Amino acid sequence: MNAKERIELITGGLQEVLKGNILEEVIEREGRSLKIYWGTAPTGKPHCGYFVPMVKIAHFLQAGCEVKILLADIHAFLDNMKAPLDLVAHRAKYYEFIIKALLRAIGVPIEKLTFVLGSSYQLSKEYQMDLFRMSSIVTEHDAKKAGAEVVKQVSSPLLSGLIYPLMQALDEEHLGVDAQFGGVDQRKIFTLAAENLPSLGYKERAHLMNPMVPGLAGGKMSASDVNSKIDLLDSAETVKSKLKKAICAPKEIEGNGIISFIEYVLFPISELANGKGNGRFDIQRDVKYGGNVTYTSIEELKKAYSEDLLFPADLKKGLETALNALLDPIRNEFASSPDFQAITEAAYPSEDKTKKKKKEKKIGTGYVAMKAATDEKALAEAAVEGRKHVEDAISTGAEEAIGKLKVMDGPQ
Numbered sequence: 001m002n003a004k005e006r007i008e009l010i011t012g013g014l015q016e017v018l019k020g021n022i023l024e025e026v027i028e029r030e031g032r033s034l035k036i037y038w039g040t041a042p043t044g045k046p047h048c049g050y051f052v053p054m055v056k057i058a059h060f061l062q063a064g065c066e067v068k069i070l071l072a073d074i075h076a077f078l079d080n081m082k083a084p085l086d087l088v089a090h091r092a093k094y095y096e097f098i099i100k101a102l103l104r105a106i107g108v109p110i111e112k113l114t115f116v117l118g119s120s121y122q123l124s125k126e127y128q129m130d131l132f133r134m135s136s137i138v139t140e141h142d143a144k145k146a147g148a149e150v151v152k153q154v155s156s157p158l159l160s161g162l163i164y165p166l167m168q169a170l171d172e173e174h175l176g177v178d179a180q181f182g183g184v185d186q187r188k189i190f191t192l193a194a195e196n197l198p199s200l201g202y203k204e205r206a207h208l209m210n211p212m213v214p215g216l217a218g219g220k221m222s223a224s225d226v227n228s229k230i231d232l233l234d235s236a237e238t239v240k241s242k243l244k245k246a247i248c249a250p251k252e253i254e255g256n257g258i259i260s261f262i263e264y265v266l267f268p269i270s271e272l273a274n275g276k277g278n279g280r281f282d283i284q285r286d287v288k289y290g291g292n293v294t295y296t297s298i299e300e301l302k303k304a305y306s307e308d309l310l311f312p313a314d315l316k317k318g319l320e321t322a323l324n325a326l327l328d329p330i331r332n333e334f335a336s337s338p339d340f341q342a343i344t345e346a347a348y349p350s351e352d353k354t355k356k357k358k359k360e361k362k363i364g365t366g367y368v369a370m371k372a373a374t375d376e377k378a379l380a381e382a383a384v385e386g387r388k389h390v391e392d393a394i395s396t397g398a399e400e401a402i403g404k405l406k407v408m409d410g411p412q
C-alpha cells in the first residue's frame with residue numbers, strides 16, 4: 001500500500017476530517033506510521049453500535065497505523081457518575097474483553113492494538129498540572145459548550161462535566177498520538193483540543209470523525225433505549241424480538257436504522273473479509289416473494305428497497321441471519337470463558353435483579369389500575385398499559401412477571 005492508499009483507507013467513509021494535512025505530513029513526508037487513538041468511557045454495556053467504530057479501527061490497522069484504545073475510566077465517572085468509582089475498574093476490564101471479542105468476530109488481528117487505562121496516566125503530577133493549566137485558559141462557558149453532546153445534560157450540572165472535555169483534550173498529548181478518532185458527536189471537544197493544546201505548548205492533532213449511525217428505532221443509538229440497540233451478548237431470540245419491534249417503513253431509506261446498520265456495519269465487515277468493493281449481503285426469501293437474493297452494494301439494496309422490490313420483513317430476516325452469524329463467536333467466547341463471565345458479573349452486578357424488580361413494580365401498578373377501573377374504557381386502558389410492561393418483562397426474563405401475564409389477560 002502506498003501512502004496515498006493508506007490515507008484513503010484511513011479516511012474512507014468518515015464524515016469529517018480536521019487538519020487532514022497531519023496525515024500526509026506523517027505518512028507521506030515522515031514515512032512513519034500514524035499514531036491514532038479512540039477513547040471509550042466504560043459505562044453501560046457496549047451494544048451493536050460498537051461495530052461501527054471497530055470497522056474504522058480495522059481500517060486504521062490495515063493501513064499500518066499504531067492504534068490505541070483508551071478505556072477512559074475516570075471519564076466514565078466524571079460523566080454524572082454513569083459508572084460508580086467502585087465498579088469502574090471492572091467495567092473497563094469488561095470493555096476490554098468485549099471489544100477484543102468484537103474485533104476477533106470481524107477478523108481483525110488485535111496484536112497491533114494497545115489498550116490504555118485512563119487512570120494509569122491521568123493521575124500523574126504532570127497530567128494534573130496540565131489540567132490545572134488548561135482550566136486557567138478555558139472559560140466555563142466554552143467547557144460547557146464543548147461537552148454539550150457528550151456529557152449527559154442534567155438540571156444541576158456538576159463541575160465534573162466541565163473537567164471531562166478538558167481531560168479528553170489533554171489525552172491527545174499524554175497518549176502521544178498524531179490524531180484522535182471518534183463519532184461526529186465529539187466534534188466540539190475535538191475543536192476545544194485543537195484550539196487550546198497549542199496555548200499549552202503542545203501540537204494540534206488531526207481529528208477523524210465517523211458519521212452518527214441511527215439506531216434500530218431510527219434515533220441515535222442510546223444505551224437507555226432497549227429497543228434502539230442490541231447487546232453484543234443478546235441471545236438469538238432476543239435479537240429476533242428486538243428486530244421485530246424496530247421501525248422499518250416500507251420504501252423509506254432515510255433514518256431507517258435497519259438499512260443504516262447494513263450500510264455502516266455489515267457491508268464494511270463483508271468488505272474486510274472479501275476485499276474492497278466485494279462486499280455482499282444475502283437475503284433468504286420465499287420464492288413467492290422473489291426467492292433468495294444477494295446485493296453486492298448498498299446502493300443496489302437501497303434501490304430495490306425504495307422500489308418495493310424488497311420488503312421490510314425480508315430485510316429484517318436478512319439482518320437477523322447476518323447479525324447472529326456476527327454475534328455467535330462473541331456468544332461462544334463468553335460461554336467458554338469463566339473469566340469473561342466473572343468480569344461481567346463484577347462489572348454489572350445484580351443489574352438483572354434491579355431491572356426485574358422495576359418491571360415487576362410497573363406490572364403491579366398496571367394490575368392495580370385494572371382492578372380499580374370502574375368503567376370499560378378505564379379497564380381497557382389499564383390493560384393495554386399493563387400488557388406493555390408484561391411484554392417488556394418477558395423480553396428481560398422477569399420470571400414473576402410472566403406468571404402475572406395470566407392475571408393481566410384475565411379481565412380482557
Ligand SMILES: N[C@@H](Cc1ccc(O)cc1)C(=O)O
Nearest residue numbers: 039040041072075150168171
Ligand atoms: N467522549 C468519549 C469517551 C472519551 C473519553 C476520553 C477520551 O480521551 C476520548 C474519548 C465518549 O463519548 O465515549
